[in-house]
Each structure stands twice: as structure tokens, then as C-alpha cells.
Amino acid sequence: MPELFTVLPPAEALQVLLDCLPASVRVERIPTADALDRVLAESLVAPTSLPSFPRSTVDGYAVRAADTFGATESLPAYLSVVGEAPMGRAPEVTVGPAQAAVVYTGGMIPAGADAVVMVERTQKLDAGSIEVLHAVAPGENVIQIGEDVKEGESLLQPGHVLRPQDLGGLMALGITQAKVAVKPRVAIVSTGDEVVPPDVTPGPGQVRDVNTYTVAGLVARAGGVPLPQGIIPDDFDALFSAAHQGLDAADVLVISAGSSVSTRDLTADVVNRLGKPGVLVHGVSVKPGKPTILGVCDGKPVMGLPGNPVSAMVVAGLFLTPVLWKMQGASQPPVRRVKAQLTHNIASVPGREDYVQVKLIERDGQLAADPVFGKSNLIYTLVKAEGMLCVPLDSNGLHEGEWVEVELF
């Protein structure tokens, strides 16, 4: 029964897995309106200039700037108002010397004018004339053609995760469809003779399935689509059949293994039988999460997570999340990190990364990271925590008062 597998450091283990994945990203064209949080899969270039006509940034009067030079409250410039620039149409009026036309914010600057005087800086004399109380420079209060984006300018690169303003920016240019990465489907198989569905009252020695739901949540957060496959007993044929079916229907397979040695071997055997090359990494120098299995079966990533909920979540965060972003070609996955000061010493052992759950508290006006101690099998250490910190591979611990980086979850 001794653990015979050779363990790899987490970063190395991830690299082994990523190196065996196909480099290409599967893409689809979807309406830009539906593309929030999707990963862009094309390089976008402005098809036209924005704005496509000179626009006013204020409510006021379009003028020839030169006509206002030297104007002050005591010595205003007198201009005759020759018309109004309507919204949504090209103005028919032309602004000549000593003339002005009413314009609204966003309206098109009439021909002849080269600047806009804010209405607050004018005084109306009568229906046909105004006083301008402050000079404006040419171009003042005007957005020029292409000042937002120029035709042909590069907008967004492949790998960019689309945000609300990106959708707006694309719509502004009429880019109503976008090529994005297909959301990876992740089959989640939960195994263990002791595991029952959450709606069943567990008998003695039984526990409810937790990992299907935490992993599904992490998959959704990493842009994937979770496909739960139910709970499978610790039996090679049953597990192989469920795994095979799951992998067929999905792009990634996650087996949350019963954590006994026998089940771990079962998972490794199943992964090796599912496709080539099979198991790539069996054991990672991380706590919790050592008995992790990483593999690739005919181009699809397959992972065996430890059965205990905390290990499963740590390992899914370390390997599944980056694999899903990689499959989508994401250049900069959205993560939430904060710096905080450690409230207690944390002991560790060189040669493995330790992940420690922390609560974030305010102390002396600073953000502090307060470790949630507890055996690594306790799901409520995760529920009570706001994030995790990593004690590096070669460190034998962190000291109270040290500044650490906390990844929020």
C-alpha cells in the first residue's frame, strides 16, 4: 500500500499537461450582445472611424473660433445665430464669419464651424443673436473624426476576455458578431463507494457528494460548462464506462476520486485506458492535493482529483482553471488577488507548496490575512475563508507580519 508515484512541483506538473494539449482553440461566431465574459478568438480592427463626423461634446453654439478670440465678459463677441444642428441628421446650416449655430451634445458640427462655445459661456440677446463671454480655441469642445478610434486601428486581440465596455465599443463600430472560443464542456464524474447524492440521507460510513458542485462552480467561473455525470462506485468497469461516456460528451474529464489508494489506482488505470498518452503526472508536491492525476486522452485533458473536498478544490484551482482558460486561448484570465499582512506564523515543509485558507480582516487600518486552520478535509474551512495563500515550494513557512498575496475565491 505505500505511495509509489513520483511527485512533480505544481508549476512543472501544469506545464507537462499544457504541453500535451492541442494548441488550437475551437471557435464560434456569436452575437456580440451575447459575448460578455467570452474569450475573443480574432484580432479586431476598426472598420470605420469613430466618430464618423465631428461631434459636439457640449450643448452650445458652433462657431468659428477666430470670431471669439479676445472675447471676455466685459467685452463679449457678438454673433448672429443662423440656425440649429438637429440631432441625427446632417445640419443644413453653414456657419459663416460672425455667425453661430445651436448644437447639442453629440450633435454634428455644421460646415464652417471649428469649435463650440458652451451655452453657459454665452448670453442670449434675442432670438437671432448671442454674446460669447469666453474665447474658444479651434477644435475646443469638438470630437474630431476618428478621435475615438481611427479606421484600421487595432481594437482588441485574441485572448481578451470581453467586458461590458468592449461589447459597447464593438457595437459602436457595427461589429455585431464576434468570433469567440467555444466554452469547454467539462464532464464531472464523482466516485466512491461511500458517496451518496446530496438529497439522500447518508447511512453510517456514507457522505454526500460535494465535489461535483464545487468543481461545477469552478468550471463555470473559468468560462466552462459543467456536465455532472453522477456518482460511480469504485469498480473499474463502472468507472471506465462512465468516464468514457463523459469524455465522449465533453472536452475535459474530471474524476473526483475516492481518496483511498485502491481508488486512486483505479482512476489511473481508467485514464490510461481512455486514450493516448493517458496519465502524465501522478502526484504533485502540493498540500492539500498530493494524490493528483493529470493526463491527456486523445487530445482531451483528464484529471483525477483527490476525493476530499478541500484538496479537490485546491487542485481544480491549480490545474483545471488554467487548463480551461488555456483551451479558450485566454491571455489574461481574470483573477482577484489582494495583498495582506499575515496574522500568524504558518509552518510548512520545503519541497511542497502549501495552500492555506485565510479570512481577510481589517487590522490597524491594513488588510490582514488570518489563516483558517483545520484539517485539510474540512469543507467549512473553505466556506469560512475568503481566499487562499500559497507557501512557496522551497519555504519552510511564513512569518506573522509578512505581506502575502491572497487569491480571493
Next chain:
Amino acid sequence: MPELFTVLPPAEALQVLLDCLPASVRVERIPTADALDRVLAESLVAPTSLPSFPRSTVDGYAVRAADTFGATESLPAYLSVVGEAPMGRAPEVTVGPAQAAVVYTGGMIPAGADAVVMVERTQKLDAGSIEVLHAVAPGENVIQIGEDVKEGESLLQPGHVLRPQDLGGLMALGITQAKVAVKPRVAIVSTGDEVVPPDVTPGPGQVRDVNTYTVAGLVARAGGVPLPQGIIPDDFDALFSAAHQGLDAADVLVISAGSSVSTRDLTADVVNRLGKPGVLVHGVSVKPGKPTILGVCDGKPVMGLPGNPVSAMVVAGLFLTPVLWKMQGASQPPVRRVKAQLTHNIASVPGREDYVQVKLIERDGQLAADPVFGKSNLIYTLVKAEGMLCVPLDSNGLHEGEWVEVELF
């Protein structure tokens, strides 16, 4: 045409609006499995203890700890193996003095045993006996009943936004349904004679609708459901009818106004006609975003956003986002903030909050916030930015090198 409305500081304006909203949160019961990122609307208490039986945290042998006291590699304790604790069932075996039973990680500790020796710290002599090479203390490698959560212990409070591990934690206790806040539906009306749908090629003086899509994205990010209502011309009857219909179908109404003064008045008139009390705030001391309208119509929040895309997004972030979280009763809305050092001076004017878009860059190993300058109407200043910083109300600017807080978007 002068702007006559009195402006309020943003925090005060938000408070006026929040104070006029109903305090109650609309709730629904949904499957826990579907509750990721939803706001919990009940106080949850553990119905049973977790675990409900003493479990092993390792693969090894369940023993009476006292039998191992003093055991070392040179002077091991000899125990006879009397059976195995199966996974998922109560063990039939009982561990007596000088006896041991095989247990697996997560398995139930047999009666009589009070600790587990890791398999790595034993040596198998024959099928029926082992040597224990290290002593274990009572309770070692065992999770006791209720060590994760005790029956009756408080789990989660109303207002908590549910994360992957929370779903797992609830499932572990058989809480397969949860009472959560109903997702607020937000009708989005875009107005402006100059605004055309994104799939239309704009004529002279026309621009494509941007705000429907940026606002919809922000609504989705704040847990709401966007209900776009299309583009309405600057006409009281048309706008009133669309607004009325939108508000009927939704919990919140957002009118992205054409930004001319005439349209702003139109929006205020429509809001005042839609229900009581109508407009609460007309004008906020924020740049961009001054011509903001906040109101409540018969218990539902209604907002008039400035027409220009950057102002609309800043104002939606300042008012719509907190209103949506408040309507869901969220205690701590998820925001992403980082501290960064400013790369340039930013001038401002006391008496208003300035929101400035920034890119985040690495400089001398520190995170630096590099302002994206540009007129406030340019949507691509938002696309090029990674976040926003706020120049406070009473400040006349920020200095290069100052540490600022950047809200990421």
C-alpha cells in the same frame, strides 16, 4: 438653456435613492446546484453534524493509541490485523487491545479504535499482523463527529453571495434548496434621435447604440437580468410609452438619455409621470456623469443616464450596480480593487468626484496606474483601460507617485 438642476455629491445622491427603495428583498427557492453567484436570502444552520461519524484522514490502520505508545522503528509495536473498515458502510470489526483494522482515507473508524496509524509508518509482517513504527496520540488522523460543522452551528448569513465552496458546503449537509434573492430585471431604454441600432450603418449625424450593451453587461455582472427595450426617439409620448412598458415588465428602469438638454428634461418629465415620488436627484457632482437623474416610481428605481457612453458606464457603476446589489440584499458585493502607484498628475476641481480610466502597468516591480486620457465621450478610453480611479470630491487632483485604489472592470 442654462443647467438649472442642483447637484448632489455621488454618495449623498445614492443614499437618497437607496432610502426611497423598499427594504424588503424578493426571494425564491431554487436548487442549491443552480445557486452559484446568487445572493442568499436566509440564515442557514447545520441540520446535522459533519462528519456524522469519525473518519480517517489517511490510509492506514485504526488502532487504540495507547497500544502504540513508545513505538519506534527499533522497537515497534506488534498489532494483529482483525479486519478492514469498508468504504460506505459501518465497519463490522471492533478493534480490541493490541489489534488494528485497515481503514482508508474518509472511511469510518471502527468501534474500539481511537486513532489511525498512517500506512507509511507501519510494516506488514504477514496477512494477520503489522509493526507500528511510530506512536500516535488519541484522535490522531481522525476527524471527529462535528469537527467540520456541528449540528445547529450557523453556516451562512443572508446577503452572502454564494461561491463554489458554499454550494459544496450546503450539499454536504443535504441542503439541496436555498432561498435566494430574485434576480432583478432591468429594462434598458435607449433614447436619442441620433441613435441607430448597431447593425444599421449610421447616416451623417447618426451614431450606433452603445449604452444598451454596456449597461446590459453591468446589469449581468451585478446579478441582474437585462431587458433591452430598443431605441426610442426624443418624443415625450414615445418615451413615456416605452418607459411605462419597460417598468411594467421589470424591477428597475434605466433610460440612457440623449444628452441634449431638451432630452434630459424629457427624461425627467417621463420619470415624474411614471409613478411617485418620481425624480429624486437631478444632477450629481461627478465627472463624467453630471446630468444624471435618479428616481423612484411606485417602489421601483428609475435612472436617467447621460447619453455619452463613458458617462453612462461611470454612472451605471456608481448607482445602478449598488442598487441592484441592495435589491438582492447583498452584504458584500464582489468588487475587484487593486492598489497602484499613479504615473502622472491628475488635475481635478474640488466639489466633484472625477473618475479617470487607467491602464495597469508594471513599473520597477510595482503595479502602476497609468491614466488613459481622452475626452469623456470616447468609448475606447474604457476599452483601453483596465479600471477606474476616483479623484475625491474635495481634492484638486492627485500626484504622480501617489498610491491609489483602482476598481477593476
